[in-house]
Amino acid sequence: MERVAIIGLGLIGGSIGLAIKRANIEGVQVVGTARTRETLQKAKKLGAIDVDAPTPADAVRDARLVIIASPIMATQPIMQEIGPALLPGAVVTDVGSTKSNAARWAKDLLPESVSFVGGHPMAGKEQAGIAAADPDLFKGKAWVIAPSVSATEGAVNTVVGLAQLTGASPLFMDPDEHDSYVAAISHLPLLLSSALFSVAQGSAAWPELARLASSGFRDTTRLASGSPEMAHDIVLTNRDNVIHWLDRFIDELRRFRGIVAGGASEEVIEAFTKAQLERDNFLVNGPPQRDVGEPIPKISLGDMILGSAVSGYMKKQQEVLKAAEARAEGKRR
Amino acid sequence: MERVAIIGLGLIGGSIGLAIKRANIEGVQVVGTARTRETLQKAKKLGAIDVDAPTPADAVRDARLVIIASPIMATQPIMQEIGPALLPGAVVTDVGSTKSNAARWAKDLLPESVSFVGGHPMAGKEQAGIAAADPDLFKGKAWVIAPSVSATEGAVNTVVGLAQLTGASPLFMDPDEHDSYVAAISHLPLLLSSALFSVAQGSAAWPELARLASSGFRDTTRLASGSPEMAHDIVLTNRDNVIHWLDRFIDELRRFRGIVAGGASEEVIEAFTKAQLERDNFLVNGPPQRDVGEPIPKISLGDMILGSAVSGYMKKQQEVLKAAEARAEGKRR
Numbered sequence: 001m002e003r004v005a006i007i008g009l010g011l012i013g014g015s016i017g018l019a020i021k022r023a024n025i026e027g028v029q030v031v032g033t034a035r036t037r038e039t040l041q042k043a044k045k046l047g048a049i050d051v052d053a054p055t056p057a058d059a060v061r062d063a064r065l066v067i068i069a070s071p072i073m074a075t076q077p078i079m080q081e082i083g084p085a086l087l088p089g090a091v092v093t094d095v096g097s098t099k100s101n102a103a104r105w106a107k108d109l110l111p112e113s114v115s116f117v118g119g120h121p122m123a124g125k126e127q128a129g130i131a132a133a134d135p136d137l138f139k140g141k142a143w144v145i146a147p148s149v150s151a152t153e154g155a156v157n158t159v160v161g162l163a164q165l166t167g168a169s170p171l172f173m174d175p176d177e178h179d180s181y182v183a184a185i186s187h188l189p190l191l192l193s194s195a196l197f198s199v200a201q202g203s204a205a206w207p208e209l210a211r212l213a214s215s216g217f218r219d220t221t222r223l224a225s226g227s228p229e230m231a232h233d234i235v236l237t238n239r240d241n242v243i244h245w246l247d248r249f250i251d252e253l254r255r256f257r258g259i260v261a262g263g264a265s266e267e268v269i270e271a272f273t274k275a276q277l278e279r280d281n282f283l284v285n286g287p288p289q290r291d292v293g294e295p296i297p298k299i300s301l302g303d304m305i306l307g308s309a310v311s312g313y314m315k316k317q318q319e320v321l322k323a324a325e326a327r328a329e330g331k332r333r
Numbered sequence: 334m335e336r337v338a339i340i341g342l343g344l345i346g347g348s349i350g351l352a353i354k355r356a357n358i359e360g361v362q363v364v365g366t367a368r369t370r371e372t373l374q375k376a377k378k379l380g381a382i383d384v385d386a387p388t389p390a391d392a393v394r395d396a397r398l399v400i401i402a403s404p405i406m407a408t409q410p411i412m413q414e415i416g417p418a419l420l421p422g423a424v425v426t427d428v429g430s431t432k433s434n435a436a437r438w439a440k441d442l443l444p445e446s447v448s449f450v451g452g453h454p455m456a457g458k459e460q461a462g463i464a465a466a467d468p469d470l471f472k473g474k475a476w477v478i479a480p481s482v483s484a485t486e487g488a489v490n491t492v493v494g495l496a497q498l499t500g501a502s503p504l505f506m507d508p509d510e511h512d513s514y515v516a517a518i519s520h521l522p523l524l525l526s527s528a529l530f531s532v533a534q535g536s537a538a539w540p541e542l543a544r545l546a547s548s549g550f551r552d553t554t555r556l557a558s559g560s561p562e563m564a565h566d567i568v569l570t571n572r573d574n575v576i577h578w579l580d581r582f583i584d585e586l587r588r589f590r591g592i593v594a595g596g597a598s599e600e601v602i603e604a605f606t607k608a609q610l611e612r613d614n615f616l617v618n619g620p621p622q623r624d625v626g627e628p629i630p631k632i633s634l635g636d637m638i639l640g641s642a643v644s645g646y647m648k649k650q651q652e653v654l655k656a657a658e659a660r661a662e663g664k665r666r
Contacts, residue, residue, distance in 0.1 A: 122547040142545055171544060184533055185542045189553040191589055192525055194608040199578075199585040200517055201611045209518045210620030211504060212475055214455040219552045220522040225612050228605035235593050235601055245532075246590050250583055252532040256524055257579050260568050268568055272561035275527040278534045279558050287543030 001029045002305050005063035007056045007078055009034040009043040011125060012095045013069030014133030017048030019166040022135050025302035033059040034130075042130045057085040064305045065158055068094040072233035075102055079109040088113035091155040093162070095119055097182060097230065098237040099146045099175035106148055112323065115155030118146035118175060120182070121168055126225040139167035146175045154304065161301035170296050183241035187234055188249055191242070193223035194231070334362045335638050338396035340389045340411055342367040342376040344458060345428045346402030347466030350381030352499040355468050358635035366392040367463075375463050390418040397638045398491055401427040405566035408435055412442040421446035424488040426495070428452055430515060430563065431570040432479045432508035439481055445656065448488030451479035451508060453515070454501055459558040472500035479508045487637065494634035503629050516574035520567055521582055524575070526556035527564070 004020060006013045009032050020030055032049030033056055034040045040052045053059035060066045060082045068075055075094055086092070092114055094102050099118045106116035123141040125132055143163035147156045163170040173181075200209050200217070235242055259267045337353060339346045342365050353363050365382030366389055367373045373385045386392035393399050393415045401408055408427055419425070425447055427435050432451045439449035456474040458465055476496035480489045496503040506514075533542050533550070568575055592600045 122545055124547070124549065141547055144545070177541075181538060181541050181545050184536065184538070185545045185550050186547070188532075189529060189549050191586070191593075192529060193553060194605055195582065195585045195589050196522060196525060197608045197612050198604070199521075199582050201608075201615070202585075203517065203581075205514060205517070207621045208506075208510075208514050210615060212455050212477070212514055212518045213615075213620075214457070214474055214519070216457065216522050216556050217518050219555050220526060221612060222552050223549050224605075224608040225616070226609070228602055228609050231605040232598065232602045236596060236598065239593060239596060242593055243590060246586060246593070248536075249528065249532050250586055250590075252528045252535075253524070253579060253583055253586075256528050257576060257583075260524075260572060260575055260579070263569060263572060265565065265569065269561055269565045271531070272527055272557075272564040275530045275534075275557040276559070276561050279530050279554060282534070282543060282546075283558070287546075288540045 002027055003051075003063040004028060004030050004065045004067065004305065005053075005059040006030060006032045006049065006067045006069055007059055007082070008068065008070035008074070009039050009048060009130050009133075010069065011128050011130070011132050011137070012121065012123075013067065014043055014046070014048045014130040015123075015135060015137040016067060016069060016095070016121075016162075016166065017043060018046070018133055018135035019138065020162075020301070021047055021050070023165050023301070025305075027306055028302055031059050031063065039130050043133075046130065046133065048130065048133060056082050060085050060087075060090070062087060064090060065162070065301075066090055066092045067162070068092065068096075070094075071227075071229050072096040072098060072101065072237055073229075076105045076109070079105050083109050083111055086111060086114050090114045091151075091158045092116045093119045093159045095121055096237075097186065097234050099144070099173075099178045101237045103146065103148055103175040112150070115151035116148040117151050117155050117159040118144075118148070119159055119163070120144040120146070120178065121163070121166070122186070123168070124226070126222055128227045128230075136167065138163070141168050142171045143168035144173050144178050145170050146173050146178055154307075157299050158301065158304040160296060161299040161304045164299060165301045172296075179238050180241045180244075183238055183245045187238060187242050188245045190223045190226065190231055190234070191246065192249070193221050197221040197224040335360055336384075336396040337361060337363050337398045337400065337638065338386070338392040339363060339365045339382065339400045339402055340392055340415070341401065341403035341407070342372050342381060342463050342466075343402065344461050344463070344465050344470070345454065345456075346400065347376055347379070347381045347463040348456075348468060348470040349400060349402060349428070349495075349499065350376060351379070351466055351468035352471065353495075353634070354380055354383070356498050356634070358638075360639055361635055364392050364396065372463050376466075379463065379466065381463065381466060389415050393418050393420075393423070395420060397423060398495070398634075399423055399425045400495070401425065401429075403427075404560075404562050405429040405431060405434065405570055406562075409438045409442070412438050416442050416444055419444060419447050423447045424484075424491045425449045426452045426492045428454055429570075430519065430567050432477070432506075432511045434570045436479065436481055436508040445483070448484040449481040450484050450488050450492040451477075451481070452492055452496070453477040453479070453511065454496070454499070455519070456501070457559070459555055461560045461563075469500065471496070474501050475504045476501035477506050477511050478503050479506050479511055487640075490632050491634065491637040493629060494632040494637045497632060498634045505629075512571050513574045513577075516571055516578045520571060520575050521578045523556045523559065523564055523567070524579065525582070526554050530554040530557040 031051040033053045121143045160170045364384040366386045454476045493503045
């Protein structure tokens, strides 16, 4: 039996577990661990994992693929803990909403004998926890893959296979590039959502406002109901990008304010029409096409994991041996 | 046969027509008119109206209740047109997203022999037009009722009965009060939604951002896909309130920016936690309870319309006669 380990069994970790289990790959077992015994038992009962492990270090022992699905800030201590327990040639990935920090922590804390390939499935719900887990959560969504420089091709393909198995579309990105993009498309909306709810709820007229709130207010503030811990971790690990986009957004609001205050009919209608047409175009036609290179071929997670049990291990071991020899050679001189 | 007239058969007018027709009130007929023949035919085919009329003036002839469901800016010319054609004792209401202007136009343009009772059902979709009409659109939603000072009790009850017939909860408000509240809870979210979409789409990185956009971005920008004409009319008839709330929101964003830039963990988590808890509290427990006075009793629209055919007319006629006598008396002195 080859093992896939999931560390953290919340919405994302639990959904990944359900998706892998549903794929029913012969010879592959899912081992999971969570912060509380309660979550771990629930995950087993829901069929998100085959085997439960008491700690991250226990979970990763013998695992070919390790998925860290913890809050961002917990990723660092988890990497520290699992480092010595990892199999040589193991593939380590994560699912955090920011990628630069994860890449840095992996470089500092994981042994050279493993490959780190950062990941970020662009899916979520405002409900957190294993109870909200859903094997279809990632279907049709983007799954950013940000490999470390030293990751093997096999390791990258393993994470591509994982993303594809859940129905997501893998999308390669540099960690810094990723963080600047998500600040705009994901973290800014989160901040607006919370700020909008705060400003309405903080008003003396809130009892009246609340009675008038309809689906528009609800949808625009939906993200404010997400996990504050996640928001906290995002904001602190992506601070400069978040501030950059907040400033751009405040400028945009000032532009709208100017148009409203000016009261010129044509300008007002133009501002709203442009947003409407462009959004409808986006909904119908999807993202603008750019040269995105070769399409990513379909990769089987099962083949990767079962194959890597031999080839990946051998290859990585050879590299490690070669590097050790080179260092020894260097010292001798 | 007593008539209810609907002027404008878009999403709101069409949905009201469907709701009245579904109630199947004996002795009451729905007559409708629309800007295009195409809409009018579709409304008849969908069963939103019984009878089609070529113009607003034709539609209101013999109508006990007139519902203006046009874009806000069209309300003024419509009132001008229908004024001379209205039945003495008729009840006129509207459904516009701003209420002060409607009240002023009604005072200037409608004859003294009719009662104007402004209305605003707090429901909508980003799709416009009769094709999106739904008799359940208003179910469980608030329906603001802003009677003019001179409206009869019977007229107010007629509009209450209309709101209740659709499954909405009537909510009495002064027009100015209404406009200041909806600026916060409805117009501000609309502006944010459009500004957020604009700032992302206007960025050089839009092709990449668009590929990463997920349900959070979609929901937060949903309102940007609404009718630009509606947004235009709202912003221009509620300018001062909209600017007031835009300024408050920019201040709130600056507060969030300060917290993010400060980087103190506790402050960041506190800001997000407060918004999350308060929103969850709102979703579970509804608006904070305030002394809202007597509950509004259930009123039958059918009884009101059929009853008003006699009593409302008589009463209003007596008032008009009395006023005319008083004026004549004044002149004689």
